[in-house]
Amino acid sequence: STVEYLDYRVVDANDWEIDDDDLFEKAAAADLDEEEYGTMEVSRNRKLLDAAEDNGFDWPFSCRAASCANCTGILVDGELEMEMNLIITDEEVEERGIRLTCQSKPATDHVRVIHNAKHLDYLQDRVI
Ligand code: FES
Incomplete structure (x- = not known):
């Protein structure tokens, strides 16, 4: 699978909306570094966090x-x-699209994910 990723901190810093249909197009057009935005190939049996570390x-x-x-x-x-x-x-999980990257494997050919989402307000009670 091709996983396109974008750092939540970039979304937040630019006041972009998570549900903006053009969010990833905006990211692609911005001058972001490889940690912040890009694509990586991930096999279907590899967890996303492991794949990110592989890269x-x-x-x-x-x-x-x-x-x-x-x-x-x-x-x-x-x-x-x-x-x-x-x-x-x-x-x-269902309404907000939250996924634990340490547990998640891609199940479609193309995936778009915002990583580093631990900074979301409503997750602060569960971030260690
Ligand atoms: Fe993934 Fe704790 S690191 S749930």
Whole structure:
């Protein structure tokens, strides 16, 4: 799968909206570094956090065991299937697209995800 990623801190700093249809086009047009925005190939049996590390990226995590919100991403397009989730509510998964990157494998050819989403206000009670 091709995973296109964008750092939440960039979204926040530019006052972009997560549900803006042109969000990733704006990111592509902006002068962002490789840690902030780009694409990577991820096999369907590789977890997103592991794949990011394979590419030399330093994505946040703590437990790697589905029990904190440190590794959180927001799925914007495509599908990321979580193997385990002990901390994110069904509503956050289904309505807000929240995924634990330490538990998520790509399930579609193209995925768009906002990484570093642990900075979201409503996750602060679950970030370690
Ligand atoms: Fe804690 Fe992924 S690092 S749930």
